[in-house]
Amino acid sequence: MEEFAGDQISERLMSGDLDMGISYRPAIPHGLRFEPLYNEELKLIVASNHPLAKRKRLRMVELNGQRMTLLSPHFSTRQMLDECFEAAGARPQIVAELNAISPMIELVRRTDLCSIVSENALANEPGVKAIPLESPTPVRTPGLLWPPQSERPAASRFMAEIIRDIVRQGIA
Known part of the structure; x- marks a missing residue:
């Protein structure tokens, strides 16, 4: 492999x-x-103390201007997310582009950044909250x-x- x-x-x-x-x-x-x-829904992740952590759901348009870390643009998941942002009319502020999920989660846990990952990637990560997204819901x-x-x-x-x-x- x-x-x-x-x-x-x-x-x-x-x-x-x-x-x-x-x-x-x-x-x-x-x-x-x-x-x-199978299909997997991608969710917004934020630190437990982030202002969005209390939200039950979030519309993609509400990510307009949010400081984020995402996968690099050559990943198909990032391309799909960019299409979701465009469809929602959202322009997040991409502060960091990475090529692995683990460091993205760690950045979210330790900063005010948010990100979008599959809930499977979290594996009960402490200090991080996953929030469902809608309009559109990113699914891969x-x-x-x-x-x-x-x-x-x-x-x-x-x-x-x-x-x-x-x-x-x-x-x-």
Whole structure:
């Protein structure tokens, strides 16, 4: 197993260097087959003492001018969030762009910044509050990516079944 950015996964699947990938639904599938595993709602996260921490829900437009840390623009999740901001007419103040979720959560915990992540990424992080977003609600779909050819190696089929079982257990 190796970790790559979504675009690299797609490129390596198309070149035959990978038999299977796990990624979010690609914006441009390039003939790849995508098997969705589940949908996950992204939520605003703030420190427990942040002024927004008392909110039960937040509309995307209310993030206009908010100081935020987000993933770098080359991530598909960030591109989707930018589309949500545009649809809502919100222009947050992006103070820090990072390429990993853990340091984003730590920045939120220790500063007045907020961010948007999946609730799965939080794993009961102390000192951080997750707030549902709406209008629009950012949702992403992780799944299995397969190259266009129909023949799948036995090892890839076996690994895919393990992943599906883990997802079913987590949802049940």
